[in-house]
Amino acid sequence: MEEKKEKFEDKIQSIESIIQALSQEHISLEESLKLYKEGAEKIKEATSMLEKAEILFQEIKKENLETSDE
Numbered sequence: 523m524e525e526k527k528e529k530f531e532d533k534i535q536s537i538e539s540i541i542q543a544l545s546q547e548h549i550s551l552e553e554s555l556k557l558y559k560e561g562a563e564k565i566k567e568a569t570s571m572l573e574k575a576e577i578l579f580q581e582i583k584k585e586n587l588e589t590s591d592e
Contacts, residue, residue: 530575533568537561 528536540561544554 528567530568530571533564533571537564537568540564 540557543549544557544561549557
């Protein structure tokens with residue numbers, strides 16, 4: 523079965539939820555480590571999405587500059 527791709531905004535929402543959960547006083551060490559690992563992975567994925575978007579933006583910008591020079 524195909525896994526649904528999570529949007530950038532959804533990843534940020536998940537990261538915010540994880541931060542809130544980690545801020546709770548009654549959270550166990552095991553749960554803290556699980557959430558930390560999950561959060562770190564989501565941050566990595568969100569960063570990758572931003573980097574890809576930046577590359578695409580630069581390519582579009584370059585194409586537009588080249589087109590306007592013609």
